[in-house]
Each structure stands twice: as C-alpha cells, then as structure tokens.
Amino acid sequence: xxxxMVQRPPDAERRASPNAPGARIPPGLDLIPHRTLVEHxxxxxxxxxxxxxxxxSPGDAVTLGAPLAERLRLPKIVEVPARFGGxxxxxxxxxxxxxxxxxxxxxxxxxxxxxxxxxRWRIVAAEHHDIxxxxxxxxxxxxxxxxxxxxxxxxxxxxxxxxxxDPTHGRLEIATDADGELRPRSLDVGSAGAILVVGxxxxxxxxxxxxxxxxxxxxxxxxxxxxxxxxLASEGRQRAGLHRLPPFGxxxxxxxxxxxxxxxxxxxxxxxAGKEVAILGGPPSVxxxxxxxxxxxxxxxxxxxxxxxLAGRTGRWAGLAGPRRFPGGLxxxxxxVRFGDExxxxxxLADLERLV
Amino acid sequence: xxxxxxxxFALDLGTATTSAALVGRVAGRWRxxxxxxxxxxxxxxxxxxxxxxxxxxxxxxxxDDLGIxxxxxAATAWPRLTARSTAPTTLAVIAATERGLEPLVRAAERTGxxxxxxxxxxxxxxxxxxxxxxxxxxxxxxGASTPPSGDERGSLGELAALVAAAxxxxxxxxxxxxxxxxxxxxxxxxxxxxVSGVLRAPAATAGSPPGAPLRExxxxxxxGRDESRLSFSRGIAALADALDRKVEGIELGIDxxxxxxxxxxxxxxxxxVHAATLATAGLVPLxxxxxTVDRVLGWSTVRLDRHRMRDRLRDLRLMPWGDTAGDGAPxxxxxxxxxxxxxxxxxxxxxxxPPPDLLVVSGGAWAVAxxxxxxxxxxxxxxxxxxxxxxxxxxxxxxxxxxxxDEAERVAVVADLADDLLLPLGSVVMPQxxxxxxxxxxxxxxxxxxxxxxxxVPGGLELVDLPPGERAVAEFQFKDPVRLGTRGRHFAVEVxxxxxxxxxxxxxxxxxxxxxxxxxxxxxxxxxHALWAGMDG
Numbered sequence: 090x091x092x093x094m095v096q097r098p099p100d101a102e103r104r105a106s107p108n109a110p111g112a113r114i115p116p117g118l119d120l121i122p123h124r125t126l127v128e129h130x131x132x133x134x135x136x137x138x139x140x141x142x143x144x145x146s147p148g149d150a151v152t153l154g155a156p157l158a159e160r161l162r163l164p165k166i167v168e169v170p171a172r173f174g175g176x177x178x179x180x181x182x183x184x185x186x187x188x189x190x191x192x193x194x195x196x197x198x199x200x201x202x203x204x205x206x207x208x209r210w211r212i213v214a215a216e217h218h219d220i221x222x223x224x225x226x227x228x229x230x231x232x233x234x235x236x237x238x239x240x241x242x243x244x245x246x247x248x249x250x251x252x253x254x255d256p257t258h259g260r261l262e263i264a265t266d267a268d269g270e271l272r273p274r275s276l277d278v279g280s281a282g283a284i285l286v287v288g289x290x291x292x293x294x295x296x297x298x299x300x301x302x303x304x305x306x307x308x309x310x311x312x313x314x315x316x317x318x319x320x321l322a323s324e325g326r327q328r329a330g331l332h333r334l335p336p337f338g339x340x341x342x343x344x345x346x347x348x349x350x351x352x353x354x355x356x357x358x359x360x361x362a363g364k365e366v367a368i369l370g371g372p373p374s375v376x377x378x379x380x381x382x383x384x385x386x387x388x389x390x391x392x393x394x395x396x397x398x399l400a401g402r403t404g405r406w407a408g409l410a411g412p413r414r415f416p417g418g419l420x421x422x423x424x425x426v427r428f429g430d431e432x433x434x435x436x437x438l439a440d441l442e443r444l445v
Numbered sequence: 446x447x448x449x450x451x452x453x454f455a456l457d458l459g460t461a462t463t464s465a466a467l468v469g470r471v472a473g474r475w476r477x478x479x480x481x482x483x484x485x486x487x488x489x490x491x492x493x494x495x496x497x498x499x500x501x502x503x504x505x506x507x508x509d510d511l512g513i514x515x516x517x518x519a520a521t522a523w524p525r526l527t528a529r530s531t532a533p534t535t536l537a538v539i540a541a542t543e544r545g546l547e548p549l550v551r552a553a554e555r556t557g558x559x560x561x562x563x564x565x566x567x568x569x570x571x572x573x574x575x576x577x578x579x580x581x582x583x584x585x586x587x588g589a590s591t592p593p594s595g596d597e598r599g600s601l602g603e604l605a606a607l608v609a610a611a612x613x614x615x616x617x618x619x620x621x622x623x624x625x626x627x628x629x630x631x632x633x634x635x636x637x638x639x640v641s642g643v644l645r646a647p648a649a650t651a652g653s654p655p656g657a658p659l660r661e662x663x664x665x666x667x668x669g670r671d672e673s674r675l676s677f678s679r680g681i682a683a684l685a686d687a688l689d690r691k692v693e694g695i696e697l698g699i700d701x702x703x704x705x706x707x708x709x710x711x712x713x714x715x716x717x718v719h720a721a722t723l724a725t726a727g728l729v730p731l732x733x734x735x736x737t738v739d740r741v742l743g744w745s746t747v748r749l750d751r752h753r754m755r756d757r758l759r760d761l762r763l764m765p766w767g768d769t770a771g772d773g774a775p776x777x778x779x780x781x782x783x784x785x786x787x788x789x790x791x792x793x794x795x796x797x798x799p800p801p802d803l804l805v806v807s808g809g810a811w812a813v814a815x816x817x818x819x820x821x822x823x824x825x826x827x828x829x830x831x832x833x834x835x836x837x838x839x840x841x842x843x844x845x846x847x848x849x850x851d852e853a854e855r856v857a858v859v860a861d862l863a864d865d866l867l868l869p870l871g872s873v874v875m876p877q878x879x880x881x882x883x884x885x886x887x888x889x890x891x892x893x894x895x896x897x898x899x900x901x902v903p904g905g906l907e908l909v910d911l912p913p914g915e916r917a918v919a920e921f922q923f924k925d926p927v928r929l930g931t932r933g934r935h936f937a938v939e940v941x942x943x944x945x946x947x948x949x950x951x952x953x954x955x956x957x958x959x960x961x962x963x964x965x966x967x968x969x970x971x972x973x974h975a976l977w978a979g980m981d982g
Binding site for chain 2: 117119120121122123124134136138139140164165166176177178202203204205206207211213233234235236237250313314315343344345346395396397400409414415416417418419421422437438439440
C-alpha cells in the first residue's frame with residue numbers, strides 16, 4: 090500500500106501548522122464520502138409474523154422492557170366457518186365467534202384471521218407464545234399485524250452493518266481495546282446482564298458462551314462468516330428449546346474481515362461505558378440516551394480511514410493528490426492525509442470517509 | 446435537454462458509484478471534456494466542480510470559448526442528463542403449481558427484480574402469507590396459464606383469496622395478475638383502499654418471443670424512465686444505429702447487471718433490441734451462497750479458503766470501492782468474471798443471437814482495473830466463435846444519453862460522442878474447434894504501422910500490439926477447419942486496435958480450466974500478468 094511511500098506535500102502545506110486551530114482546510118474534502126456516526130432519529134423496526142399479537146398501539150409510550158407483542162410458538166392454520174364476518178389481520182376468538190363458553194381443552198381458542206375462501210376462514214393460532222419486550226424506550230409509531238411494529242426511540246444510535254439474535258438491552262462494558270479479541274475463557278460471569286464491546290472480532294464459541302452466561306449482547310468490529318453461521322445454528326437450536334434464555338443480540342460494526350473498531354466509534358463507546366444501551370436488529374445499531382454523553386463533532390478537516398492497511402485510523406485532510414499509482418498497477422483518485430505530525434501520505438479517496 | 450446548451454453534465458448515479466462527465470460543444474459537435482467516477486456518497490456538486498476545474502486548467506482557451514467558469518456555482522447550473530440505478534426490490538412470484546411458476550419466474554428474473562417464488566402445491570398458506578407480508582416484498586406477480594390447466598384450476602380461487610387478503614393488509618403492494626389469474630381480479634377490487642394498482646398482465650408464455658409482453662410490464666412496474674439499466678439499453682440501441690453495427694452491451698453493477706443486444710436500423714427496417722436485467726448477476730449477491738463463492742474462487746488468482754473468500758465478498762458488497770489497491774483489483778475482476786458468467790448463463794436467448802461486431806462493457810465494477818485486464822476478463826467469460834471489437838464505456842455516458850427522450854437526438858448525440866465515449870480495449874478473435882497438441886496454423890497481421898506474423902498454438906492466448914485508433918487485417922491460415930463466424934481454414938478479419946491490442950484467443954470455447962486449483966491459479970495469473978502492466982509493483 091502506498092502509505093509507506095514518502096510523498097512530499099506542496100510547500101505551502103509543509104509550512105502550515107496542520108493541527109493549528111482555524112488552519113485552512115485544503116480543497117477536495119467534499120470528494121470524500123460522508124457518513125453519520127450518530128443518528129439522532131431512530132425508528133426501530135421489530136418484525137411480526139402472521140398470528141403474532143401486538144400489545145401496543147400507535148402513539149403509546151413504551152419503556153425499556155415493556156411487553157410489545159406476543160410471538161406465537163409453532164403457529165398452525167385452523168379452519169373455522171365464516172359466519173361472523175371479520176377482515177384479514179383481525180383477531181378472532183372462539184367464544185366471540187360462536188357465542189359458546191370457553192372450552193378448556195380447546196388448544197386454539199384465539200388467533201388471527203388470514204384469509205377466507207369457500208365459506209371458511211383460515212386462522213393462524215398456537216398453543217404457546219413468548220413475550221417480545223421493548224429493547225428501548227420510545228413512542229410506538231406504527232403497528233401492522235403480521236408485518237411489524239415501529240418505535241421512534243427516545244435516544245440516538247451508533248450504526249452497524251449487521252445484527253444477529255434478538256433486540257436486547259444492558260449496561261455497556263468495554264471488554265477489550267479497539268483491536269482486541271475476546272476468547273471464550275476470558276468471559277466473566279460478572280458481566281451477566283451487560284453488553285460487551287469486544288474489539289476487532291469474536292468467534293462463535295465465545296458468543297454462545299456469552300449467551301449462556303447471561304451476557305445480553307456483544308458489540309464487535311467484525312464477525313467472520315463461519316462464526317456467524319455457527320452462532321446462528323446455535324441460536325436456532327436455542328430457539329427450538331422450551332426453556333428460553335434472556336434475549337441476546339450481536340451488533341457488527343464494520344464487516345467480516347478482521348479490523349479494529351474505528352477510532353471514532355470506539356471513542357463514543359468508551360464514553361458510553363457503564364450506561365444502559367440497546368441493541369437493535371432493524372436497523373443494526375446500538376441505541377443510547379445521549380443525555381450526559383459528550384458528542385463532539387470531528388474537528389474540521391478530520392478524515393477516517395475505513396479500509397486498506399490503515400483502516401481504523403483518523404487523520405487530517407491535507408489536500409487532493411489527484412490520480413496516483415498504487416500497488417497492483419492501479420491509478421486511483423487519492424488525497425493526502427496527515428496522521429499526527431507525520432508527513433502526509435496519499436490514500437485512495439475510496440478508502441476514506443468523513444463522519445458528520 | 447434544454448435548447449442549444451454549450452455544455453452539459455452526464456450523470457450516472459449508481460448504488461455504489463457516482464460518475465459524472467462533462468460534455469461540451471466543440472467545432473459543431475459534442476465532445477467529452479472530462480469525467481470522474483468516485484464512490485457513491487461524495488458531494489455531487491464538488492465532483493462536478495472538480496471536473497470543471499481540471500478541464501479549465503488543462504485547456505483554459507477552450508473553457509473560455511465554452512463560457513466555462515471553474516466555479517462550483519457555475520457548474521451546478523448547467524443542464525444534466527441523469528441516469529440512476531435503483532436498488533432491486535423484491536417481487537413475490539406466486540402460482541398454483543411448480544409447472545405454472547417456472548415461466549413466471551423466468552420472465553421476472555430477466556427484469557431486474559429480486560424474485561421470491563412460491564407455489565401453492567409446495568408451501569402451506571401460512572408460509573405463503575409470511576412471504577407476502579414480508580416488508581421487503583414490494584410487488585406480487587400472481588399467475589396461471591391461459592386457460593388454466595387442470596392441476597391449477599382447483600386452487601386458483603383459494604390462492605387468489607390468500608393473495609387478496611395479504612393485499613388488503615398491505616395496500617402499498619403492487620399486484621400483477623397474469624394469464625388465467627386475471628379472472629380473479631374482482632377479488633382485489635374489493636380489498637379496501639389500495640395505494641398501488643392491480644395490473645392485468647399477459648400470460649408468461651404469451652407474445653413473441655414468449656414472455657416479452659409480461660417482461661415489458663414488469664420492467665415498467667420496477668423502474669422509471671431514468672433508471673440506468675433501461676436507459677443503458679436505449680443508449681446501446683442508439684450506438685448500434687449511430688455506428689451501423691451490431692452492438693452488445695454489458696453493464697455490471699453491485700446490485701444487478703444488464704445485457705443488451707442491438708442491431709441497427711436499415712432504411713425502413715427497424716433495428717432490434719434484446720435486453721435482460723438480472724438482479725442475481727450483480728457484482729456480489731446480497732448473501733453469497735456456496736455456488737457464488739465457488740465461482741469466484743474459480744477465477745481468483747489469490748489463494749484463499751472458502752470462508753475467507755466469502756468474508757471478502759461480503760466486505761466487497763459493504764464497501765465496493767474499499768481496499769482496492771494491491772490484490773483488491775484482481776479480486777474484483779474475479780468477482781466481475783463470476784458475475785458476467787452468471788449474466789451470460791442467465792441470458793441464453795441473447796447468446797443465441799448473431800455475434801456482435803462490438804461489445805461494450807460498462808459499470809463501476811470495471812472502474813478500478815486497467816483496460817487490457819478488463820478486455821481479458823470479458824474474453825474469459827463471453828465466449829463466442831467470432832471476431833469482435835471490445836470497448837469500455839469509461840466515462841459512463843451510455844446510460845445518461847439513453848435518458849434523452851427523442852430517439853433522433855439520442856442517436857445524433859451518440860454519433861458525435863462515439864469516439865470519446867468508447868475507450869477501445871482491442872479486438873478479440875476467438876476460433877472454435879482447434880485441435881490441441883498440434884500446430885494450429887499461422888497468423889499474419891497487416892496494418893499501416895503494424896506487421897506481425899505468428900504461429901497459432903491451440904490453447905494459447907496470443908497478443909499482437911495494435912494501438913488504439915489503428916486498423917489492420919488479420920489473415921488466419923488454420924491447419925484444420927475451425928469455426929470463426931463460419932466454418933473454414935482461411936479467414937481475413939478486419940481488426941481495430943485498443944489498449945489490449947489484438948487478442949488472438951485460441952483457448953477452448955467455452956473456456957475449460959484445470960481442475961487443480963494451484964494449476965488453475967497459475968494459468969489465470971499468467972494470462973492476467975500479460976495484460977496487466979505493473980501488477981506486481
């Protein structure tokens with residue numbers, strides 16, 4: 090990679106004190122894609138399946154842990170005569186429909202209307218259900234039976250690229266540094282109830298052990314595909330069991346190949362240590378209460394390296410370098426970036442990002 | 446376009462790549478003045494201002510003549526032709542039987558939709574409802590043959606009731622009823638206040654060629670007129686008319702790919718356009734499956750295990766432009782080869798058409814590799830016993846030009862810009878049927894500045910230096926009869942130069958690679974090194 094090549098910056102750039110407050114930002118910064126580090130408006134989407142029963146309505150205020158919906162276990166289709174009207178998606182109860190008193194042995198006393206054909210309603214019902222709890226506080230915006238519900242979170246969110254498991258919440262703990270890796274034997278039962286920040290990567294064994302120890306969630310930079318697959322298989326087996334563990338979620342911040350947590354994200358997570366946060370699946374994110382958390386914007390001219398050999402580092406924009414030759418015989422649009430007091434190095438624009 | 450502009454921007458706003466080109470009127474014709482492609486998410490006005498500033502620095506006199514001022518404010522005011530990629534959305538394709546489902550899926554897959562097929566004979570109503578209520582599904586194609594076959598007839602009513610119930614719960618769903626299902630339309634008209642319409646479509650086997658009317662409707666239901674893959678097809682058709690040649694276009698993006706074959710208009714005889722857009726042929730599928738990983742591994746010159754390859758593909762999807770230097774570009778070309786191979790395999794009807802005179806490649810996937818390497822990558826997977834010229838839509842102009850409403854104006858703009866918008870990669874001559882293990886014959890190339898003579902060795906890839914802009918005649922004398930358009934031993938082919946020169950591709954058609962991974966990587970690497978200057982540097 091070209092970061093090892095010493096590039097002489099323009100004279101004016103060398104003479105300027107690059108880190109001085111108010112220093113002029115060289116042009117070209119807008120050619121770097123920008124991303125929002127912290128979203129201040131978060132609409133959490135929790136999918137529902139046909140038959141799941143929402144226990145909230147639009148406009149309801151929900152608190153952390155409040156029951157949102159009943160999720161059917163092993164749903165089945167039941168046919169009943171279409172004598173009572175009704176519309177698809179509405180609830181149905183045998184006592185209401187037939188006027189008969191409740192039969193204690195009836196395994197399907199209630200359900201959701203799917204569709205009506207040939208004078209009979211198909212209804213989805215189940216003997217047992219689980220409660221979906223709210224992983225965050227907020228206002229219910231939309232409830233669509235069989236499709237999902239949306240909650241406007243009372244908080245801000247740090248975005249990820251992937252979430253696995255269930256929405257969950259817990260106290261944030263930093264378990265390793267940004268480039269660290271958490272081994273299964275390093276997990277501590279004292280972290281039960283916490284959401285751990287585990288650095289660059291984690292394997293499936295550590296994830297399953299964390300869930301078994303009562304840890305509520307993991308925030309990690311990358312998760313290799315093999316560990317993702319193994320964890321999902323374990324999660325599937327766990328879901329099939331009658332004895333359910335508390336919800337456990339994983340948020341992957343950057344991707345699949347090992348790299349450290351980006352310095353801006355790590356800085357934010359360090360400031361959140363000890364606070365209650367939530368993990369969401371849709372969108373994949375870590376939701377937190379911004380009150381009391383200093384969310385300082387990047388100083389003007391700050392750029393972050395998001396890919397390539399210097400991924401995770403933060404530097405200062407030192408101007409466009411134009412098309413430059415990089416290893417592999419490629420000519421790519423590049424920019425100069427200064428890390429600390431070092432000479433600026435050219436980096437492909439595509440490997441950089443700005444956080445706004 | 447506005448009346449009589451002196452310059453305009455052509456923008457191709459893709460899912461992964463933002464491309465902009467500055468086109469100006471010079472000496473009475475349109476010329477390409479500058480272009481730049483960067484990852485999506487950059488400030489568009491800054492991108493345009495950078496192009497303008499570079500042009501004004503390089504040729505201040507012409508910039509002055511055109512009234513071009515190198516300021517961002519001035520740049521943003523100029524006319525723009527904009528083509529946009531729309532991320533594929535999901536279409537649930539529903540039929541009573543697997544037999545009825547197959548032609549519907551075949552039509553839908555060629556129109557850029559992500560398809561979720563479901564046959565009532567295989568899935569229970571709960572699973573079917575779950576598919577329809579999934580918020581990623583934005584439209585439903587519910588079809589039956591015309592008239593409904595015996596095995597369909599019994600379940601049409603129940604199936605229509607199920608879909609109508611889902612449509613009642615999701616009024617935003619677009620519903621398309623095809624063939625025998627059109628009779629069930631009254632069920633949907635009684636399903637409350639629909640936001641999207643209920644469209645009546647012809648059967649999947651209706652029309653000539655079969656399925657064409659349904660595909661046309663599905664194309665329209667998916668995307669607007671400025672959708673880049675539709676406008677790319679129109680741009681290729683305009684190119685065929687302007688050059689009076691058969692042109693094939695392949696546009697490869699992160700979320701899908703389009704293949705177009707166009708023949709020119711001759712007098713009153715309309716030209717033909719065959720196009721197919723495949724969401725499954727994007728550079729990296731949403732979730733790379735085993736087959737995708739295998740195919741990319743098959744083209745990779747880097748030794749990777751399956752898990753690492755899958756991780757790399759997932760990260761490529763997340764950051765299509767990231768980590769390009771070093772072995773990132775050959776990795777992208779391996780993924781691009783696998784994607785184009787999927788596109789070619791998914792469009793047999795276009796492969797069956799007469800070979801094109803010119804093959805144009807476009808899309809962000811090619812933007813990070815040198816031209817000759819792109820020529821080789823395309824030759825590896827688009828294999829026809831013919832001679833063909835290769836070119837690269839390097840400034841991503843074809844799709845924006847395709848958004849011009851008036852066909853005559855479109856052809857006129859393409860005719861002006863043809864020399865600028867196509868970067869010649871070279872010519873490929875690909876005979877089929879050479880016998881391995883023996884001398885294949887001789888090739889003599891005659892050109893104004895080029896003369897070459899070489900032995901033809903079956904299984905090899907011969908390169909003749911033929912610079913862009915130069916034309917030559919390649920005379921082949923094969924020892925045994927081969928197929929090269931027609932069957933014969935002696936051929937004289939007019940070839941055009943390019944960045945990769947003349948590629949005489951004596952490898953198998955279709956290409957057969959060694960089964961042993963190390964031997965295959967060695968061979969691919971040797972071919973690639975010959976056409977990728979500075980690859981190790």
